[in-house]
Amino acid sequence: MKEIKVLDKGFVRLVETMGGDEGVVQAARVSYAGTSKGDEKDKKLIAYLLKHQHLTPFEHALFKFHVKCPIFVARQWFRHRFAAYNEISFRYTQTAEDFYFPEAWRAQDFKNKQGSVRSEELDHAALSKEFKAAVAQSFKVYEAMIKAGVAREMARMVLPVNLYTEFYWTVNARSLMNFLSLRADGHAQAEIQRFAEALSAHFAACAPWTYEAFLANVWKGSNARLDAQKEKACAPLSS
Numbered sequence: 001m002k003e004i005k006v007l008d009k010g011f012v013r014l015v016e017t018m019g020g021d022e023g024v025v026q027a028a029r030v031s032y033a034g035t036s037k038g039d040e041k042d043k044k045l046i047a048y049l050l051k052h053q054h055l056t057p058f059e060h061a062l063f064k065f066h067v068k069c070p071i072f073v074a075r076q077w078f079r080h081r082f083a084a085y086n087e088i089s090f091r092y093t094q095t096a097e098d099f100y101f102p103e104a105w106r107a108q109d110f111k112n113k114q115g116s117v118r119s120e121e122l123d124h125a126a127l128s129k130e131f132k133a134a135v136a137q138s139f140k141v142y143e144a145m146i147k148a149g150v151a152r153e154m155a156r157m158v159l160p161v162n163l164y165t166e167f168y169w170t171v172n173a174r175s176l177m178n179f180l181s182l183r184a185d186g187h188a189q190a191e192i193q194r195f196a197e198a199l200s201a202h203f204a205a206c207a208p209w210t211y212e213a214f215l216a217n218v219w220k221g222s223n224a225r226l227d228a229q230k231e232k233a234c235a236p237l238s239s
């Protein structure tokens, strides 16, 4: 599993990974000059470390992702400072007509001021039509400005934040768990939740013991997918 599609045109692609569960165990056991003690004990150690917030060993498991997401999602993503970022530049390159169009519009949630709710009342088709026309008009002006000789760095000002961007994101497991706790949770915007779910799938595949221990000991959010996985991770083993 290398690339996971997200939203209409986005993705989270795992470029490379280093360390994994083994890297966490190695880092933890160096304290007393030890190494692996076998799968069962190593798995228990990972759960113990997370439960008791001995978090530095998780900084030795690294993930490099290539992400394509709308700019408004990237703005939220880039607030997470403990990671390395390199993003495509629309000063160097002229962007293609590559915008995110939501499948449905959500209404403003009046209980949670920053939230949104599904709505049957909104006229989804009419809103989408108007929205697409506005985006197309913006892109038309962008292209016309470039053609007229305006610099890419200025012409881009007319583009809306549903434009897709791409970046490389290298993050350690500790910081990734913080990201997932905040961004897979139901309080985060729905679009970034979908990206967090894709990250969680890569995480589960690359460091399964750490991911399981994260769900059992750290994850306190609400997300249908992660909650179901947590239930499985915490279920007593049937004999």
Ligand SMILES: Cc1cc2nc3c(=O)[nH]c(=O)nc-3n(C[C@H](O)[C@H](O)[C@H](O)COP(=O)(O)OP(=O)(O)OC[C@H]3O[C@@H](n4cnc5c(N)ncnc54)[C@H](O)[C@@H]3O)c2cc1C
Pocket: 079, 080, 081, 082, 083, 175, 178, 182, 183, 187, 188, 189
């Ligand atoms: C639902 C939601 C709503 C949000 N709303 C807003 C908003 O309205 N406005 C807004 O500006 N932001 C908002 N944010 C962004 C939020 O405040 C954080 O900037 C973002 O989630 C990154 O989290 P972080 O600082 O834990 O991550 P990182 O930057 O990756 O930091 C990881 C951890 O390192 C430690 N750390 C990092 N830097 C410092 C520091 N300078 N001093 C001490 N400890 C540090 C902290 O323990 C931190 O948790 C929102 C986030 C979420 C999830």
